[in-house]
Amino acid sequence: LAKTTQPISMDSYEGQEVNITCSHNNIATNDYITWYQQFPSQGPRFIIQGYKTKVTNEVASLFIPADRKSSTLSLPRVSLSDTAVYYCLVDSGGGADGLTFGKGTHLIIQP
């Protein structure tokens, strides 16, 4: 079971780029890395998923080094509405193995 470690909290300002790094030292060969965003009293929302190198979509980029022991979620030009908790999840697919959420990173965006 791949355990993840993230900073508990981060602060930034509107318009800045924010990078949140997650460590997952014992990631397995068939594991994918997924990042979720959660607002209070809501279910997590899928942001991005990747296996290696770089993945980009309309809201974020995900950087994964060759050893895959960490990953970095990059949010370009954040706004106040990006204030939320961000979780990285190492997922082996299929059943419940690998569905242990870490503590998440509470990102606070200030004006």
Add this chain to the structure above:
Amino acid sequence: GAVVSQHPSRVICKSGTSVKIECRSLDFQATTMFWYRQFPKQSLMLMATSNEGSKATYEQGVEKDKFLINHASLTLSTLTVTSAHPEDSSFYICSARVAGVSSYEQYFGPGTRLTVT
């Protein structure tokens, strides 16, 4: 696409009663659904894995007789909290994986806030 709903969104019940929470995949079939519990300012904790047509698999420390899970169809899983106590008050969230593909994505429901008085 890939929308998961939960019903109810909020429920208040008296101690000792039972409460049923429904989780539905609205536009896809889900072979596997997961139930999580989240206490205030804490992370999600996986309670059980629900597979269509078979018994649920519970995580260590989760009482299967107290949290009854039924996955009767490819679009519906239910969680019943039996003989609820105030300490069962929490935010319950379900998620689903798309059936038929090697899927690494979970689609989460909006959550159900349970308050036991």
